[in-house]
Amino acid sequence: MKKRTLHRLAAPAALLTASALLLTACSANSTAGTGTDGSGTSTSTGSSTAGPSAGSPQPRLAVSYTGGIAVLDGTTLDTLAEFSTEEFTRVNAAGDGRHVFVTTSEGFQLLDAGTWTAGGTSETAEPELTDLVVEAEAAGHVVRHGGKTVLYADGTSDTTIFETADLLTADGELPEAEVVGAPDAHHGVSVVLEDGTMLTTIGDSEGRSGIRVLDADRAEVAVSDQCPGVHGEGTAADEAVVFGCEDGALLYHDGEIVKLTAPDAYGRMGNAYVSETSPLVVGDYKNDPDAEGYLLSKVALIDTEAQTLEVVELPDGVEYTFRDVARGPDGEALILATDGSLHVLDPATGEITESFPVIDPWEGPAEWQDAHPALTVNDGTAYVTDPPTDSVHAVDIATGEVTATGTLTAPPVELAVAAG
Known part of the structure; x- marks a missing residue:
């Protein structure tokens, strides 16, 4: 350390x-x-x-x-x-x-x-x-949890850890940070729990295979190499942490790493969409390694208490990319789909309970970096981008009403909220 x-x-x-x-x-x-x-x-x-x-x-x-x-x-x-x-x-x-x-x-x-x-x-x-x-x-992933803001550099696999509260008063210089190195550089991610425990991915230039668990003194206390292609993380209720794999997910809770196996031989989960007040995790899911494009039509549902992983097929016409899933204020999952609607999904059952038309139907991007509809949430408001019209919409999650629309000078790509 x-x-x-x-x-x-x-x-x-x-x-x-x-x-x-x-x-x-x-x-x-x-x-x-x-x-x-x-x-x-x-x-x-x-x-x-x-x-x-x-x-x-x-x-x-x-x-x-x-x-x-x-x-x-x-x-x-x-x-x-x-x-x-x-x-x-x-x-x-x-x-x-x-x-x-x-x-x-x-x-x-x-x-x-x-x-x-x-x-x-x-x-x-x-x-x-x-x-x-x-x-x-x-520069890669940014993770916020437990009063820490964690930055990950893919080129060195250094993890930089800030006390989140210290960033609020940054004036002319950044506050002190802890920097934790890694044996080999790779596209990875780290998260720090409330007791100082750090979870970080394992990989090198040839690939990624799992996670390491480091205590507050940065000594390794647990490890798993059972997560090929490890990517993305999310922390659910009671600090249950999920990492996506190409054959399911890894779950860390109370010092134990558990493998949750996908129902398909290739069942990739690359992003975990979480609510820190819910034990239920929603993941993107792909079961065809040869499929072209970035649109997905299934989601993974993980119950961190029951230690289960289930895959749910979405209705016809409901496809999405990694930018199009978020969690609402009551733990519900929100999916901005290619049909132009904001769908509310119950993470316990996988059922869509409500659908609100917001933008015109759209097609998936040629490259992941390309502008295509994106979603983020703050309290009871969902923010939806509409690149063909250079616009952003604010949507009341409870009613589906578009409460405001802003027009930009170019197609929006990504968005992030400063909550105030």
């Missing part, structure tokens, strides 16, 4: 080691204001200055598109700011209600959405794309 306090990059690049985790300055041209007219460009260096107080948290939405990111008001979906970025970026909530990590070729860049709550008071300010970057070779 090693600790580092992250600072701005001051030493010459030749003095830096491959595993060093440093803060690097990265220019960001922002278009700030209440609209999208392009007025008021600036380059920011840290978190924004507090503005007027609000009576309750004011969510904001970060939406990526080719070459940029827009920050929208989470209620009205008015555009508050736009920032120029690399051609393709990914966005992940930092977990503190205020910041979003933007994945770039340099690492994880911190976007201040300009909304937060501290000491019971909610504040808002102008959004800023800061120049604070956690350097990472092939």
Whole structure:
């Protein structure tokens, strides 16, 4: 285990080691204001200055598109700011209600959405794309759980662990972080539990095979290599953690790793959609290794208490990609399907209980990075992107009513919520 306090990059690049985790300055041209007219460009260096107080948290939405990111008001979906970025970026909530990590070729860049709550008071300010970057070779997954925000660098398999609360007050520099290395670099993911236990994937340049469990002192206490192609994780109620495999899933709970075998010889689960108040996990599922494209028509249902995995076929016309599943405020699963509807699925039975038309029918992407409809949830609101119309919709999960629509300057790709 090693600790580092992250600072701005001051030493010459030749003095830096491959595993060093440093803060690097990265220019960001922002278009700030209440609209999208392009007025008021600036380059920011840290978190924004507090503005007027609000009576309750004011969510904001970060939406990526080719070459940029827009920050929208989470209620009205008015555009508050736009920032120029690399051609393709990914966005992940930092977990503190205020910041979003933007994945770039340099690492994880911190976007201040300009909304937060501290000491019971909610504040808002102008959004800023800061120049604070956690350097990472092939920046990958961001996981939030148990008061920790965990970043994974695929190029080195270093895991960077922040106290989530410390990110809220980041002003000009990032807080201290723990950095945990790995034997071999691979496309992986890590999660840290409330007692400090760390679960992390095993792999190398040839493939991925399972998970390791490290105690709070980072000594290995459990391991499993029974998860070919391990990908994605999710933490359900009572800190039951699920990792997807090409033949089912691994379940970790109370110090024990259990293999949940898929009903098909090839039964890949690559993403776990969880509610931390429910023992039920919904996973994407693919049972044809030769199938082309990214659309899926089945889901895996995992009961972490009963330690079971079941596969459910969705109704005709209900297909989705990895961007189109989320969990609602009552633990229900939400699927934004190719028929244009938002479907509510009971994770206990696999039955669709309600369907709400939201956008026009759509086809799957040629490449996973391509803009296609995406879904994320904050409290009782589902945010749905509609790339053909350059728009984002806010949907009341209880009624299916579209409560707001925002129009962007380009097709939206990914979205993340800063809850305020």
